[in-house]
Each structure stands twice: as structure tokens, then as C-alpha cells.
């Protein structure tokens with residue numbers, strides 16, 4: 001089952017590719033040193049050649065070595081993400097191209113805040129945005145004005161924040177424009193309809209405004225730009241903006257209850273208020289479309305539309321994908337009724353699944369082609385949701401999750417770059433075309449548009465090189481993703497056999513079919529019918545399966561994570577079905593009792609491509625279940 005394509009892609013569980021990485025590191029460290037010398041070879045060395053013989057130097061070096069030894073020793077207690085025994089969270093080994101590129105770029109220390117501080121890596125970051133746009137199905141030809149734009153962030157949290165910023169800017173811009181009242185421009189007839197435009201309509205209005213400005217002379221252009229700026233919510237703040245427009249109310253953000261807590265953080269950070277985050281119910285951990293329709297209808301009845309609707313593609317806890325295609329259909333009909341809103345996809349986890357749907361030439365692959373070789377993947381809904389990505393307004397993807405890059409790199413991608421001008425921080429920018437309409441020239445001033453300021457160019461290099469060595473289509477990067485899905489299917493198959501083997505001793509079930517590479521397992525010892533007791537028992541099982549501060553790595557046979565199933569995530573009927581499958585009494589599920597209002601389950605993220613090791617005929621999946629069987633044999637009965 002191993003794919004030889006992936007052999008050189010990682011340092012490897014055993015450090016198999018150490019020579020390759022070492023060669024690259026030494027080569028490019030030397031290369032960097034020669035570059036230093038060649039900047040001005042006539043400048044002599046400033047640190048004396050004999051400095052190393054002086055006592056101060058030697059003391060310094062001794063201290064340095066001692067501290068590094070201490071650090072290195074303590075890092076041995078790190079979680080071994082690279083190991084095929086690690087089945088826990090959304091992290092695995094690092095892709096070697098990214099690691100090498102990051103290490104190579106690090107001593108140059110480029111700062112991707114602007115081209116002045118990063119003449120090379122800022123272009124790589126713009127490239128990464130286009131690579132991701134292509135993967136998602138967004139327009140990615142920068143010669144086209146409607147091209148997508150993407151940039152890197154510290155992670156998914158800030159990418160989601162950026163989505164909020166852009167959605168709010170686009171929703172409130174038409175209202176501000178009405179307040180500025182440029183004569184002769186075709187404006188929405190009242191504030192309410194201005195505040196209900198979908199992002200595309202808002203961008204069209206922004207375009208019309210920019211053309212209108214272009215026709216003015218410079219002083220008039222500056223004056224009108226100032227007028228608009230003074231009317232914008234970003235200038236006034238929420239309170240004064242809504243005080244000026246009494247017929248408007250702050251619009252809610254709609255997201256499923258499975259949404260990541262970064263959404264709560266984002267609303268608080270932007271001063272929108274946590275109350276404006278409306279968490280909608282899910283069915284089977286996917287956004288409930290009937291609840292969404294009801295919420296939209298209710299808002300429409302009040303003359304409102306949401307600020308943003310979020311679909312999660314790859315929920316953090318369960319790996320499930322919201323039906324984005326259905327959300328977009330609801331958005332389309334709402335927009336037709338004059339109640340548009342932005343749609344953002346939080347694909348921090350699942351974004352790279354889209355590589356499987358992409359031909360090398362960029363075309364969308366049909367479901368039958370994608371499905372070849374799998375037992376179940378992709379479910380019809382999974383395929384439809386991933387294929388619908390191209391219709392979203394913006395997407396969050398985390399290269400430091402399923403992109404196998406080091407932490408510190410998330411990505412925000414919007415479908416149409418023309419809205420980004422609304423996030424421009426430069427005070428004197430007059431919505432004109434000072435960049436001559438040149439895409440790269442505009443976004444080389446990256447710091448103006450992003451939530452952060454200074455940021456690592458080395459991460460852009462890592463992402464760009466990785467996506468070039470392994471293009472984001474099914475024939476390259478997709479092969480890695482495919483491996484994780486096949487592993488997941490093997491896990492499911494093994495789990496079913498395990499359930500049969502355990503019959504009469506422990507009830508075992510997969511509580512819901514996995515949609516991607518995240519699979520959960522629910523357990524209850526035979527004879528126990530009480531939910532709280534089952535949870536306590538599972539906690540004992542979990543203890544050695546998670547890393548803690550005091551233990552050594554070797555003390556753990558495997559690493560997993562856990563999560564809980566709650567009625568509000570799964571639906572009460574579904575949860576009762578799972579409890580029945582485990583022979584747990586329905587009335588031991590008690591909403592009012594801590595530990596009895598949810599079911600604790602094992603959660604496995606299967607990212608490591610070497611879980612089934614053909615070279616040595618070892619399946620770490622088999623070994624994991626053998627380990628579980630042994631543990632279950634000696635675990636005390638629940639109390």
C-alpha cells in the first residue's frame with residue numbers, strides 16, 4: 001500500500017532520509033555563507049580570525065553548547081509527531097521540501113511585510129496564494145482583474161479573522177458610499193438594501209466607484225476618497241456607524257456548532273461581539289440545512305441578511321464536511337431575493353483534500369475518477385462539497401496542518417482580489433490605481449492588507465517550494481492525501497474486525513462513517529449500561545495514550561486524542577443510536593449532569609503515510625488494535 005512517490009518526501013519515521021536532508025542543509029548553509037562574502041568581497045572579516053582563541057569567546061561557546069544540550073535533551077520529551085505510532089491530532093512528519101526550503105531561507109531572514117524587506121519571498125507568497133487558488137478552483141491568472149488573491153497568516157485563526165474583516169468591509173462599503181453620496185453614481189436605493197448586497201455586487205459597486213473617481217482630477221479624487229473613508233465602519237467603529245444608520249443592525253455570522261473557537265475569538269477581536277456569532281445546529285456533525293434556511297428566512301423577515309455564513313470543510317473534532325454546495329444554493333436564492341451575504345469556507349483542516357479533485361491541467365476531476373481505488377471515498381456529499389469550493393467568496397487553508405509544513409503558516413484566499421482594496425491600511429491611498437493595476441505591485445505592499453505586520457518570508461519559501469515540488473493536483477500532492485485516506489479505510493476495516501473480536505467483552509463501534517482521514521472509535525465494556533461510567537472507564541484507557549509532562553516518549557506505545565459526542569453536534573436521535581450500539585441506556589444520558597451529557601470517544605487523525613509499512617510487513621494499525629485488545633483485557637471494570 002505504500003506509494004514509492006512518498007519515500008523521498010519526508011525525513012522519515014526512522015530518519016531514513018537523513019543524508020539527503022543533511023546534504024541539502026550543508027550545501028545551502030555554505031551557499032549562504034559564500035553569498036555573505038560575495039556581497040562585498042573587498043570588506044575583510046570583522047570578527048578577528050583569532051577570536052575563537054580568546055577566553056571570552058570560549059566561555060560564550062561553552063555556555064551556548066551547554067544551553068543547547070539542555071534544550072536538545074528536554075526536547076526529547078516532545079510528542080513524536082513523525083512516528084507511525086502517533087495517531088492523535090492534525091499533525092505528522094514535515095514534508096522535506098518545505099523543511100529544507102525553510103531552513104535554507106531562515107538565515108536570509110526575509111520579512112514578508114513588504115517587498116522592501118523581502119524582495120524575493122514576497123513574490124513567493126503571492127505565488128502560494130495563486131497555487132492555492134488554483135487548487136480551490138478560483139481564477140488564478142493575475143492578468144485578469146477578477147483574479148483571486150491569497151496570503152499567508154500565522155495560522156487558520158488569523159485567516160478566519162481576515163475573512164471576517166473582508167466580509168464586513170464589503171458588507172458596509174455600499175452603506176458608506178451612500179453616505180458619501182457621489183453624484184451620478186447608481187447607488188442602492190436605501191441603507192437596508194445597500195447592507196444586504198452579496199460580496200459580488202459590492203465589488204461591482206466598488207469598481208463603479210473607482211471608475212467614477214478615475215474621471216476626476218487629483219484634488220477632487222482625494223476629497224471624495226476622504227469623504228468615503230470618513231463614512232466607513234472601519235473609520236467610525238461599530239457604535240458610531242450603526243448610530244448613523246439607525247435602520248441597520250449589526251449582522252450575525254452564521255456557523256455550525258462544530259466551528260472552531262477561532263470564530264468566537266475573531267468576533268471578539270473585531271469588536272463585533274460574541275452574541276453576533278450564531279451557532280447553528282448540525283446533523284451528523286454537518287451544518288443542518290433546514291436550520292440554515294429557517295435562520296435566513298427569519299433574518300429576511302426582519303429585513304436583514306447575515307454578515308457571513310461559514311462552512312467548515314473538515315471539522316476540527318470530527319473531520320466532517322459541511323454541505324457547501326447546498327449552502328451556496330441557499331445563498332444564491334437569498335441573493336436573488338435581495339438578501340445576499342458572504343460565504344467563507346473554513347478549510348483549515350480539509351483544504352488540501354481538494355488536490356484530489358484537480359487534474360494536472362487544473363480541470364475538475366469527475367467523482368468516478370476521484371473514487372477509483374477507494375472502498376468508500378468520496379461520499380457523494382464529500383465530493384459535492386469539495387467541488388463547490390470555487391463558489392465560495394473566501395477560504396482558509398492551513399499549510400501547517402494537512403500541508404505538512406512547520407507551524408506558523410495558515411492561508412487566507414479570496415476569490416476576487418478586487419475587494420482587498422477595502423482592507424488597505426495606507427491612509428493616503430485614494431482608491432486610484434497607483435500600482436497601475438499591476439497585481440504583483442499591489443500585493444508586494446502586503447503589510448497594508450494583512451492582520452499581521454512583520455512576518456516570516458521563510459514560511460512563504462517553504463510553502464512555495466513544497467507546492468512546486470509537489471503541485472497541488474491529484475498526481476502529486478494528492479498522492480500524499482490519497483495515502484492518508486486509504487489508511488483511514490484500512491483503519492475502519494480493521495476496527496470492524498476488532499469489534500467482532502471483542503464481542504462479548506467490549507462493545508466497539510465507529511460512531512459515524514469517517515469522511516476524510518479522521519476516524520473515531522467508541523467503546524463500552526460489556527455489562528455496563530451507564531454513560532458516566534463508560535466515560536470514566538475510557539478516561540483510564542486514554543491515560544497512557546496521551547503525552548504528559550512527566551513521562552518519557554518511550555513509555556507510550558501509541559498516541560491518540562479524544563473528543564466527545566454531544567446531542568447538539570450529532571442530533572439527539574443519532575446520539576441515542578450510538579449509545580444503543582454500545583448497549584448504553586438512553587436514560588443515562590442526562591443533559592444536567594456533568595460527564596453524563598456526552599460520550600467520550602477516541603479520535604484518530606491518520607496523516608502519517610507510513611502507517612502501513614510494506615517494507616517490513618508491519619501495520620501500525622494492526623499493532624494499535626492489538627495494543628488496545630491487550631489493554632482492554634487488563635482494564636479494571638468500570639465503577
Ligand SMILES: *Cc1c(COP(=O)(O)O)cnc(C)c1O
Pocket residue numbers: 154155156157158160260262312314315316346347348349398410
Ligand atoms: C485548526 C483549525 C483552525 C485554527 O487554525 P490555527 O492554525 O490553529 O490557528 C480553524 N478552523 C479549523 C476548522 C481548524 O481545524
